[in-house]
Amino acid sequence: MVSFTYKELKNLWLEKLQFSKIENAEFEINEMLGKALCIDCRNPVYADKLKSVADVEIKKAFEKLCEKRLNGEPLQYILGEWEFYGLPFKVGEGVLIPRQDTETLVDVAVKKLGKSENLIVTDLCSGSGCIGIALEKNLSCGKLTLVEKSDKALCYLKQNVQLNNSMADVIHGDVFDAKVINAVPMSDLIVCNPPYVTADEMKTLQREVTFEPESALFGGEDGLDYYRDITRIYKDKIKDGGMLLFEIGINQEDEVMRILIQHGFKNVRTRPDLMGVNRCVFGQKLENTKLCTDVMSV
Numbered sequence: 001m002v003s004f005t006y007k008e009l010k011n012l013w014l015e016k017l018q019f020s021k022i023e024n025a026e027f028e029i030n031e032m033l034g035k036a037l038c039i040d041c042r043n044p045v046y047a048d049k050l051k052s053v054a055d056v057e058i059k060k061a062f063e064k065l066c067e068k069r070l071n072g073e074p075l076q077y078i079l080g081e082w083e084f085y086g087l088p089f090k091v092g093e094g095v096l097i098p099r100q101d102t103e104t105l106v107d108v109a110v111k112k113l114g115k116s117e118n119l120i121v122t123d124l125c126s127g128s129g130c131i132g133i134a135l136e137k138n139l140s141c142g143k144l145t146l147v148e149k150s151d152k153a154l155c156y157l158k159q160n161v162q163l164n165n166s167m168a169d170v171i172h173g174d175v176f177d178a179k180v181i182n183a184v185p186m187s188d189l190i191v192c193n194p195p196y197v198t199a200d201e202m203k204t205l206q207r208e209v210t211f212e213p214e215s216a217l218f219g220g221e222d223g224l225d226y227y228r229d230i231t232r233i234y235k236d237k238i239k240d241g242g243m244l245l246f247e248i249g250i251n252q253e254d255e256v257m258r259i260l261i262q263h264g265f266k267n268v269r270t271r272p273d274l275m276g277v278n279r280c281v282f283g284q285k286l287e288n289t290k291l292c293t294d295v296m297s298v
């Protein structure tokens with residue numbers, strides 16, 4: 001039987017990935033080989049290991065990962081863990097993959113609320129829990145509540161709470177269920193990355209995205225169902241002076257800002273992600289507060 005070094009094996013599958021037009025194939029192949037070897041591919045030990053002859057079992061395991069990837073499965077599911085805001089999150093089939101674009105929400109919240117203490121933070125449609133947990137680690141957070149409906153996503157969410165030593169209260173249920181609404185505390189910040197993909201966009205999703213749960217993507221015909229209902233219901237769960245912060249899809253800023261304004265939010269703004277795409281919309285609930293606090297003017 002021909003024996004390969006890990007490097008030869010890697011190059012063989014790298015070509016297959018490149019042939020399948022997988023972007024960043026070199027990055028992905030190293031991640032998958034590192035996973036099969038149980039070595040972080042950024043560790044110098046990995047580069048050394050590449051020179052040695054491949055173990056039959058590790059070769060098999062690596063090839064299985066590559067085949068999944070060639071079949072379109074997202075790298076993040078194959079690896080089982082992904083980083084968000086410098087923190088590790090368990091992911092897999094049934095939960096939305098944390099995306100770098102979403103880090104924009106954490107940046108905005110940290111900028112606006114970084115000086116406040118003992119914040120009550122609620123993350124609706126939490127998925128992996130990445131937004132809420134990143135906020136807990138980067139704000140002075142007195143209480144964090146994570147709400148998630150899907151059983152599969154909840155399983156990852158709970159693992160991520162443990163993995164990150166989070167103190168979060170987890171609510172398993174639909175954000176529109178009266179019991180869930182009742183259980184959500186009055187919050188200084190309600191954050192939400194709801195499903196927002198439109199019916200038309202659902203037909204042309206990138207292959208990898210089709211592996212992710214439809215329930216985390218599809219936001220109704222115009223993609224705006226969750227913004228309308230969450231804003232209407234949860235404005236009553238935000239303290240006076242508090243903030244509602246949504247992730248949005250491309251070109252949804254005008255509509256979502258309008259929804260917040262219609263529901264009486266003030267200082268309604270949008271902010272772009274690193275690609276320059278407006279990625280979030282936020283506003284402040286100001287009812288009895290006479291003075292506009294400076295937190296929103298940053």
Ligand code: GLN
Pocket residue numbers: 096099193194195196197209216217218247
């Ligand atoms: N950002 C996801 C995408 O690119 C959508 C996630 C969502 O609907 N919240 O498809």
